[in-house]
Amino acid sequence: MKFLSNFVFRLGLWCAAMALAVSAHAAVHPDTLVGFAGDFSGRIAAIEALGAEGGDDARRILDALEAGNLGVIDNRVLIVEGDTVLDAASGEAVTDILASEVDTLTVNNRIRRALSSARAALILISGSQPERLAAANTLGESASPTLLPLFERALAAEEDASVRAVLIRAAARVNLTDPDPTLRRKAAQDLGSVTDPAVRNLLAALVGKTGEGSAATWAEPDASVREAAAESLRAIDRRITLAQSTGTIFTGLSLGSILLLAALGLAITYGVMGVINMAHGELLMVGAYATFVVQGLFRTYLPNWIDAYVIVALPVAFTIAALVGVVMERLVLRHLYGRPLESLLATWGLSLVLIQAARVIFGPQNLELANPTWMSGGIDLGAGVVLPFNRIVIIFFAGFVLLLLWMMMQKTRLGMFVRAVTQNRAMAGCVGVPTARVDTLAFAIGSGVAGLGGVALSQIANVGPAMGQGYIVDAFMVVVLGGVGQLAGAVWAALGLGVVSKFLEGWAGAVIAKILVLLFIIIFIQKRPQGIFALKGRFADD
Amino acid sequence: MHSRRHFIKALVLSASIAAIGAPLGAHAADTIKVGILHSLSGTMAISETALKNTALLAIEEINANGGVLGKQLEPVVVDPASDWPLFSEKARQLISQDKVAVVFGCWTSVSRKSVNPVFKELNGLLFYPVQYEGEELEKNVFYTGAAPNQQAIPAVEYLLSEEGGAAKRFVLLGTDYVYPRTTNKILRAFLHAKGVKNEDIYEEYTPFGHSDYQTIIANIKKFAAAGKKTAVVSTINGDSNVPFYKELGNAGLKATDVPVVAFSVGEEELRGVDTKPLIGHLAAWNYFESLKNPTNDAFIAKYKDWAKKNGVPNADSVVTNDPMEATYVGINLWKQAVEKAGTTDTDKVIAALSGQTFKAPSGFTLTLDKTNHHLHKPVFIGEVRADGQFDVVWKTKAPIRAQPWSPYIAGNESKQGL
Amino acid sequence: MRTPLTLRLLQSTPRSGWLALAIFAAVAWIGVPLAHLVVPEGHPLYLSAYTVSLVGKILCYMVVAVAMDLIWGYAGILSLGHGLFFALGGYAFGMYLMRQIGRDGSYGADLPDFMVFLDWKELPWYWLGSDSFLWAIFLTMALPGVVAFIFGYFAFRSRIKGVYFSIITQALTYAAMLLFFRNETGFGGNNGFTDFKRILGFDITSGATRVVLFALSATLLMLCLILGRYLIRSRFGRVLASIRDAESRVMFIGYNPLHYKLFIWTLSAILCGLAGALYVPQVGIINPSEMSPANSIEIAVWVAVGGRGTLIGAVIGAGIVSLAKSFFTVTVPEYWPFFLGGIFIVVTLYLPNGVVGLWRRLWAQRKATDAAPAEDPTPAAAIKGATA
Known part of the structure; x- marks a missing residue:
């Protein structure tokens, strides 16, 4: 499971529609595309609607949008492919408009995110195993109640164990807030195998109290759920600490x-x-x-x-x-x-x-x-x-x-x-x-x-x-610290300086870490003027 | 005994030092000298060399069209070598020895601060073409780059907006010097005004030339994991951007998860980075090379021609960027003002400059403010494309007036104009 | 009976030397002020503000070069961190100059602008007394002196020598640079100190102030030369030279090299600090890049180009390299590093004793050829000339 998630997608509409969707459209209904001619949220809605329709034509239009080939003129949604212009809905060539006249739609991060979710939802049901796994990960990061029906539907059909595991965790994140304590407890247990700080924060909120002083109440009323959450929390914390060190x-x-x-x-x-x-x-x-x-x-x-x-x-x-x-x-x-x-x-x-x-x-x-x-x-x-x-x-x-x-x-x-x-x-x-x-x-x-x-x-x-x-400057410090002409010294000095700087940086910031390391070198040289490994030999004077 | 010779030599030396510095005699009166004060060596050469090229291009163009007041412009190029005391020495030399009518130059804030007293003392004229932190207004300086409200604030507003991803948590990441410090101070106050609390702001600075961003990226990830939509505002400067973006790409921080908006990264900086993993990260400027309009097309074509003709290395891949546009606009505004004033006298040109307009490559007609020596500029926000250019995803409808004294810094309320 | 100090000082420099110094002093104290303030602009003898500040700056560099030569040329200690002492002196005096701005800064506050800006409410403790001129002068010498003394004491006591010493001085100045770059350190970060207005109440941009600063720099240089000359010709100087040439032997004879090295090292740092203090008001800015390792290496380059082991060589080296830099950065702005780099390579390869060494060799050759018809050409004379 990847590290970050918190996007709230308004995908419920098309998730529900998807359950009922009839596969194999001949073409996309032009009304679905009207949003593209409108403002920004209209475009997002249109992408969601396309995801809901599913099918090859929807995918074709989404591809065109992502490639920056989808354009709008006079409320007509068109796809530009080189010099030819196609009607987006029907896929037929348009002759009365030149490719150079079409102003293509801008793809920004919001659109790109909506696209990837729509795409993931399409794939989660129908793709190959690696595609499904990737799609499950993408959607899992942004797990929200609106996606729950999709997860459940996918779980029902999914046979691959690794995809199932991802889906179960994704569903569990949503179920943490379910009114049914059994579901909540199950979810808290399921989430014990995650290493995601975002999930950790969700669980931590469960075991804490809300409110001030004596008026404080447990955020999670059910003690058994709290216990399960606390146990999962410990497991997650162990793994997070390990991963971070x-x-x-x-x-x-x-x-x-x-x-x-x-x-x-x-x-x-x-x-x-x-x-x-x-x-x-x-x-x-x-x-x-x-x-x-x-x-x-x-x-x-x-x-x-x-x-x-x-x-x-x-x-x-x-x-x-x-x-x-x-x-x-x-x-x-x-x-x-x-x-x-x-x-x-x-x-x-x-x-x-x-x-x-x-x-x-x-x-x-x-x-x-x-x-x-x-x-x-x-x-x-x-x-x-x-x-x-x-x-x-x-x-x-x-x-x-x-x-x-x-x-x-x-x-x-x-x-x-x-x-x-x-x-x-x-x-x-x-x-x-x-x-x-x-x-x-x-x-x-x-x-x-x-x-x-x-x-x-x-x-x-x-x-x-x-x-x-x-x-x-750093290279000189390594050589001097290690001792002249000593490969072993250089190795110890370089790795030592690297690890020490990084620990100091985590503690004091990059600048102070660097200053401390330099001061350390200066002091160290006072103690061992010839470096960690001094050359063995006879030196009366050099 | 050699001491006598030593001291005689010392005398000869000091005399010759004085002689070299002495006035170099009268200069031809049929040209107008124009100083170009950009570092061509040292750490800043990477950014400033292109500005020197743009200035030379603009001067060539003006000369080809008959010059100014019937005289040809004669560029005087010097190299302050990214050495700040040298900037003030060279500025003094340009004004008092070479008698230039105007100087185009500087990039870093410290170089500008270093030359300001010289321009004030000798009543020279400086055009400064780079976006900067504000908190300054000099009679002898014209600022053709953006003030914070013409770049940083619109960019953060965009991040806060629904369209920009509705970010709730902000990482303010910068190189430790005055521009990032000021910009972040203004942004913090601005974010407070927008209801973002201190615990949702993480501010971090790295030294100049910092090349190891592993720890910082890990910290950003930790910060972003707290559960709210996070965005990074980067004022990382110069060379450090390459390791930062490389680390960003390899650590898997995608623009759709945690967008990074940068104020010091433009087309020229992206030439040094493989942009494929960076698609969607943002930059805010007052000009992008990818803007489509006839003025810009002509500007780009002119620059590419000039680069080829003058043997600029990698001439086929040169790009234009915001400070270059600002340089170009600055020179042309100066030319118009000199023609209006009918003289190159500093005070008269300063008076004539106020309210000058110029149709800039950004596609807008820019106006020089009547009181505050800054341009009214449009703001564009672009997302990085795979080819190292930017897709404009948002722009202002009209140019914005600069606020060099940010209203978000206490004590600035009463300050306006000169 | 020992001769009195004044007499010994007088004797250390020959009469011709004193004469040359007197002429130099006359030029710096009377000639330059007249040429800058009295002679009208446009007159061939007029000295522009640009020239006066440029030469004033170079005079400060020359002081640093002499200080460097004292330790490198005469004690054999190559410091790659002398920029630090120069900058410390500059910062110490810069604090005073910042306080002299008073309320004329852009925020009109009592604190320096950069502190207002960082929301500091009062001066940090180490700025205490920075509004006093005398304290600033004291600090200018004390700060580099104390830093050098502590660093030198430990380094020389551990008998760190040669390249090791050079590298750790480099580490020292690099660490200090990073420290001063930090805005929290309280010295203005990357921008450092700038936009000075006045010094002891006098307008810093006025011609008179400029001329006085120039004269002071020249005076400091002369004092350095006299003092240096005195030191190296004294018993102290001879012990120092023998430490340079064979430290172990000096120790076996019964001298403690620590004292000698430490004294000359600290003195050298103090001279650098004074030069830095005079440099800052003349160039109008002090910032941490003065502490960058590259700047310190450049100081060593001045001495090498001029010829180390001769005080006048250090002066000439600083002059030549600085002027070459000023000259080439204007005439061949894109190619000057080739020339400057080339000079360094050629000088170290072919002029091991620098420009002064070359001059002596040529001089000796001319003497030899002049004398040739009468006697044998004496290679011994040439050698003597080259090594004296």
Whole structure:
């Protein structure tokens, strides 16, 4: 059951009519459509009436309305299909009116809602199982006494267990106010399996008192109903609490995974070369822009495969960001080894140049990146908690990137060199590690990982020239908190910061949460100046 | 010993600093200079670049039609780089060094507040094209964007109406700065007047550039679950809108359940969002690109041509929006006033501006108020379409007069006009 | 016997230096006021209000650059949070300026406009005394000083160094920026303080006030240079330089680096605060974006461009970068970040000692070529010149 409901639809009229409706109309009676020519409430009434009539023609007209093809001229209701104009009621072509002359009706939220209810009511009786389930959910959210006859009629015919369950709960919501205490008690029990805060509020009202002081009376006169309601309430509260704490942890993990993707590349480049790369955020931006270009190519050349564009964008973004990284390293950073503070300024200059380059090439506005269908929507935990698929995918993606990096660092020769150079550059050089090449490769990999982070960010945040600036400070905090050159440290720091920020945000609001986290980092560094995981090695002075 | 050289150099330097700042000599008298003060870099470039383009387009158009008072207009474009102190420096430079007759510029309230004293001191003329919080009226500024009663209040009235969904509970969500704060203060007072109680209003602010809306969306859902029809009024600014709307779409908050009406989201902002999950969410403006009328068709065509001709990136997908229309209207009103006054003298132009009218792309003939330096503007409420444009679902019958001093803020009753 | 302080101060700067300072003072105290107030407009010697405020603003930046150079160039501590101290000084003085508006605000109330607007009935406690000029001056120095002292004490005691220190100063200024952005904090949120009317009762837009502020900024800069010069040539300065170059060794010899670092760090913050206080009335606005990490990085860039480790280098760097920004944002509004970014890259790559280093190298080369016919070209001289 979905999270919200409270619409009162005046659908009673057509629900009753529906019970008597004769199926298979030849065409819609023109009188039904008169409302469309009238004012707003007339249109709603006409939609309701169409729902009541049922049948293919009603559906055809509703479809036309939703698509914005239904128009009115001189009280004639017409459907415009391209250049042809049809009479809405009969479905016959009209020749005396041009398509361009017809002013089509505006569809606003009210109309859209009425449409979806009318459509759901049509489907609830006649659709396939998934359609019926969706329809039952839609109607269940707006359960009102006028819908009760429809629910009961559908229940009588329905055989599928899952649809029945939804319908029973929908009916129970209405029955809570029934004069018969047995029905009320049954309803209160039925509602125990819901995780909807709106239902929770209904039940909570039952077990409370109305009035002041000694004059207060129970809102629900029957004690057994109150008891059933209280029991259901406890069950609902348990599930709501569970769902909401899961939700909070999830949001924290999600924020942490994004911080991690933003910071992983930095952890490598910073660890290996001690270079503060202020242009790291711009490498994220490069990755996101690469994703945008890939999406554009898919839209033009492979529109049927558009859902795969994110996958294809991964290697592309990695390669492009890595190339940009190599160019940066070869042209600038190479000359600044051993001067970390100067490298900070040079990369700051690079970041200015890259941002403005993006602005000049792609324009200053944000770019539109659509979530592929498999990353849209989410898992509904009830109680208003939805775990969006794009965030779930990103959490797993962050884990995947981490795993790859870890394998690279621990299992390959290059990884061993990188670790050696991180620990002691001079000694590694002495024993034959080609430090210059390791630097370039490590920088390329770090930049490429940032590019991957850019792909992930493009799926949840805005893509614009200055997008990297929003992450750079946070990424530094993660690296510093975690300890230089430590993948494990970065992981703990990112996830920890993510979860802590989200808990604080729920308690104190976004701004204070951020300030507290920053202060925490400052204090933490006082205690452990080398981060959570300090590099083990001999450092007399650095 | 190098110190002597140092100090001599210091002297040379300070002398050269002074020299650079010194007057750059007389300028040609056969053109009228027009300053354009919009950020082309930094955080606000995303919004303001299009306004600079519109201003250049309007100037080109005026020049092609013979200019003003027989003289060509010469645009002076500077970049205040989203840096507020730089705004006041550049404003001073435009007025006192470049001797521009008028400046078109600013977007954020803080940039306007930063330049106001400069315009007052040097008696310059500023046209400010963006919807804003009101609570201000400067002799030297003309406000061609909406005051709160020309945007926020009609939008909330619509939400309260039967047609708009008869909302009973309101989330006032904004970025933490003066425009959302003021607008929400006015709206709260307005909602009180309409019988909405404090417990049915949930106000929340996020910092600039906030990109993680998970917690806030969860809070909105919790708030909306209380059982009354809920609507969200969003004054979220700039870049934060993309993550907000993406989260909204993925968290399953549909417009038919909890409609979001936004005051800072227009066609340009929606270019950065996949609008398919957002169909039906609302925006209130005084102009939409989707308005069908000959003036607007011509305006859009002109802008698209201009963008192509001048190599604007992604020129085939450029859009027009409300502040762009306001910029365009502002320049043309100024031109008419200069022609009426026969001079570019600030005081005479200010006098000539009062009561000027112009047939705007919104399809209405807009009048500049005789006393309060604001335009009478029509209000449109649009629902987001799948193509990133808006369907107008409600509009005022006639332009509304601006109330820069909102009657919903205590102490404003006596304030009217200059 | 130790020489008296005044004498030591005098001796720290050579006579030619004093001469140059005197000329500079004459220009700032007499030349500029005459050129702005007395010379008629249109005359080639006339200085416009725009120029005076622009140069006045840059003078404040130069003070900040010198303060930055004292800790980065001479103590090896790179702060990415100096914008915070600058802004704190600015806010401290801005509070006074807000109170000076009196009832001339748009609501005509005793409270600043933004407080009226947030429905505040009285000034919060930390605004106490903000109507007193002397208190404002005190706060201008005390506020950044105390913040820097507390932060520095803990950071230096924990021996946080190098990049770590830079990053946590960045975190500090970022956190402060977020705090000041909040409207509830009581400093006007994003809009900050603006629309000042008067200072000590004088009209803030009048030419005389502008000239006085300009002269004060110039004076502050000169004082900074003299003080800086004195400090770095004293025993204190030499200990500081050795801490920069080999902290452990200094410790083993028996000095406690904490005291030295903490002193110069706090002093640097106070100088920034004073610069901020002079900056605010000249530009007419103070808002939290002054505390953004980017602004603080820009301060470091000034010093790097000019040449760190030389006081005059910091001054020149601040001048060059600010003027370049003012210049490019007008002449190539859409492309100036390329130029500015390019300058940073080129300077750090090819001019490790900044513009001053380049100047010295060229100077040394010219000397070497001049002397070449007579003797061997001496690379040693060039090296000496570059490292002095």
